[in-house]
Structure formats: structure tokens, C-alpha cells
Amino acid sequence: MMRMMLRSLASLCVLAAAALAIPAQEKRILHQADLSGRAHDDAHGFQYDHDAFLGKEEAKTFDQLTPEESKDKLAKIVDRIDTDTDGYISHAELYSWIKHRQRRYIAENVNKHWKDYDNNQDGKISWEEYKNTTYGYYLDEEFDDVEDKATYKSMLTRDERRFKTADRDGDGIATRVEFTAFLHPEEYDYMRDVVVQETMEDIDKNGDGKVDIAEYIGDMYTSEDGDGEPDWVHTEKKHFSEFRDANKDGYLDAGEVAHWVLPGEVDHADNEAKHLIHATDTDKDQKVTKKEILANWNMFVGSQATNYGEDLTRRHDEL
Template sequence: AFLGKDSAHEFDQLTPEQSKERLALLMPKMDLNKDGFIEEEELREHIKFMQHRYVNNDVERTWKNYKDEKIKDGKLGWNDYREMVYGSSDDTQELSAEYAKMLKRDERRWKAADYDSDEKLDRTEYGCFMHPEDCDHMRDIVVQETIEDIDKDKDGFVDVSEYIGDMYRPDDYPELKGQEPEWVQSEREMFKEHRDKDNDGKLNLEEMREWIMPIGFDHADAEAKHLIHIADDDHDGKLSKEEVIAHYDTFVGSQATDYGEQLQKHDPAEL
């Protein structure tokens, strides 16, 4: 989460030393009390800030695309959105199967985001359409879309092979020569012992909801605790610059960097 979703590809091109340099520039940004350390609360607040900034910037950037000709009385209509993204009504008849599937998903998500059911979205509703994971009333849509993406045999459930297949691909670990990493076995056990509540070998809608959109779960808090647990080598409850740099590979893939562009900045004054 330090890097920003928009800049993930660029960051992949950085050397370890470049990553460490940019991460070091970010440290003062997180150190709110300026004591030279990053406490859990500071990390949590930074993650929340980055999450909010990424979502707001992303929504605003796309919302501006419609302002001049499509936004009427502060709202965007479904037909206008569909025409700009998928073409005219006549064109949609000739969409490929994949685009037709995307259109159907967008329309379903649009209706869920349309809180006042007027078939138009204002800026807030549009934000929920673009980022349903940030809106409580969109939880079921997020769960449904996730099941559709993972459920390869289209039986409406997610079995253990689909669950593991979504996060692990053997080709990404050629050095293991077909042997599964330890964390994969841990995920298999997690599926059996914790995810699959009714022990039927697959996850239903409710079990999927508890996995990916649990009520009351604070992602920023969980991520902050995770980073402290991983990087706090001297177990003093806070992170020094040296500890953060030593665990740079953990941080550059974390929620703390993933929602902003900060590590792509070259000028420390911009951080």
C-alpha cells in the first residue's frame, strides 16, 4: 500500500536499493510525533490516509471524464455511462461475450450503488460504484463478484482448489519444482479449520462474506499490526528506520504503500 495501485508496474522496475531509498524518504511522513520511530497508531493513521487518498483521487479522475457533457444536476445517468464505456445501445448487441459479461456486472453494481433508486449516480454514489469495498451497503456485491471470479466450475461455491488457485500459481515458484510453499499448506488448513464453517468442503455466500468482508474488521488496523509483527526485530513495539529498511520488501507490498504514489516521488519535499 505504500506504492499506489496506479504505480505498481513502475515500482516493479525498481532495484532493491532504489526501493530502500524511496522508503526512507517516506519515513518522516509517517512519523507524526517526530521521535524517529513509527508506532502502530502512526502506521494505522498513515494507511487510512493513503487508502482514502487513493480512492478519492481515483474516483475524481474518472468522474471528471463525464462532467462536461454527461453530468446533469450533479448526477450521471446509467445510459450515459454505458454509452461512454461500452458504446451506443446498438453497439452493445455486438459486444464480445467478455464485454457483455462486464456490462451486466456493471449494471448490477450500478443499481446497488444507486442508493435513492433514481437510475442516476451522484458523486458519492459513483464512488461506491467505483470502489464498492468502501461502502457498507455494497458488501454483498463485493462478495458476489468475488465468488464469480474465483468459482471456476460455476457451481456457485468456492472449493479448496479454487480458493488456493486464486492466490497461488506454481509457475510463480519455479525454484520449488512443483512443491508447494509452506504458506499454501497453511492456507489449506485455514480453509478447513476456519473458512469452511459447515465443513462441506466449499465456501457458500455467507462463508465468503465472513472471509472477505467481515463486519467490524478494520483493514488498516490489521495491516499495521501485521507490519509491526514482521518488522519489529527488537520487540519494542515500534519501528526504527533501520527495521523498516531491513524489511523493505514487506513494506513495498503492504497496505501502507499500496494506496498512494509516494515512493514514486523523487523530490523529498513532495512526500
């Protein structure tokens, strides 16, 4: 971690503030298009489904709720999803809801960081503002106060490359849309090359320009001594061989990685809507009722869902 030079209390405060300024979640492209950072493995829990159905950040607060409270709030959510009020949740309605939660997460994430970086409050964020807020103390010290100097220099280079790509007019200043592209490049077609490049840099540990199956699995799972691999790891190995590795050469090249990680190639929200309906549609009519959803409440919310204790007190037009 950080090796702090004990110079003064003021220096310690600046160092701590600078460490907090670097948002770790923005340093890594998200493979699941912001639905969840968890493995989709229903045999071992429904955390992915909770995140997808109600948003990653919001999915944390149901831990404090009883099953009865969870079901009550879920019932109210179902009423919101049923936009045509016909008593059924169709694939289109559920898909729209999941996309809504995804967009809301992105907007709230951008808003959360915006005030930290727009130092002059001009409604824009320059590269200098972002760089100085994020790395200022370390830049002054040439990264001598961090344990892994090379890593932080690499992060700075990577941030600058991503920022310049997001800055479409090249003026060195990000509008809110451009800053959103910077924080969430997987959501923008013109950021495609950055998404692929960063993913390759993260996963290709031996630097040979391609991803083998060990690197692919190692990015998602690290085995503990004596522990057997969970079923989902075996499934991912099969996916690697049968689907990801399109040319069957034993590796993923940049094109194959793009097909894997880019949401434009795979619509995760669509897949999740289909998955939830298939799992809960007991009469197989391709749509679900509130009764069917509540019978499977743990799949949708369980003990982790959203801050609907707060959301449900808001005006409907705020959602």
C-alpha cells in the same frame, strides 16, 4: 480477444476506444480491501507489503530507483509517518498511514475515471452516461463484434445491478460518493450483498451456489505443468479448512464468503501494520525506529514502492 469487423478506419478507432473504456479492475471485487492484488507471501518477496505500505499504483515506480535512492526516500516517508515526532513509529501511526494510502488510491482511481464518464460535466454520472461510454459501440451492434458475446452481456447486467445498488436514492444518477461505491463496493456496508454475490459468481465455477476448495484455490493460483505448489498455497488450503469453512462442511457458503472478503470483517490495514512492526521490531518494544525500518528497507519499498519522487516535491498538505 476482440474480433473486429474490418469495415472502416473509423469503426476500428471506435472499437479500440470502447475496449479501453471498460476498466477491467472494476469488474472484480478485490479480496484484499485494496491493499494489494498480490499474494501475501514474504518468503517469495515483499510485493504485497510494498503495495500496502505505499499504495498499489504508486508501488510501481521504484523499479527505476537504486537501493540508495529507495532508502533515502523511505527515510523521508518515515518522518511523515511519525506524526508525534517522538522518533518512533507506533502501530497507530503505521495503521493510519496505510489507511491514508488506501483512501488516496481510491480517490485517485475515482478521479481518473470521473472525467471519462461525466460526459455533460454536470458533476454527476448517470447510468446512461456510464453505459454508453463503456459499451456504446457494442450496444449498437448488439455485441456482435466481440468474441464472447455472452460474457459482455453478463458484464453489462452486472454493471447495471451494481450501479443501481450504489445509487441509493434510485434516481439513475450517481454522485461522487455513489460512484465511489460503484467502483469500490467493498468499502461500503450497503454494498455488502453485491460484494458477496459478485465474488460467488466469479469463484463458483460449477454454479452450485457454494465454493469448494478447488474453486477457492483456483481463484488465486493456477499450477503450471510439473511445478510444485508454493508454500502459500498450502497455507491457504489450511486456512480454507480451519478458518474459512466455519461449519466444516467442505464448502464456503455466502455467509462464509462474506466473512472472508469483506474488509469490515477483517481489517487488512490493521493486520499489515502489525505484520510490518513484528517483522522489523528487533528490540521487541512494540514500535519501530527509522533505523529499524531502514535496516529492513526492502520489505517496505525494495525496488517497488511509490511515486514519492513526485510526491515528495508536493506540498505537505497535498498528501
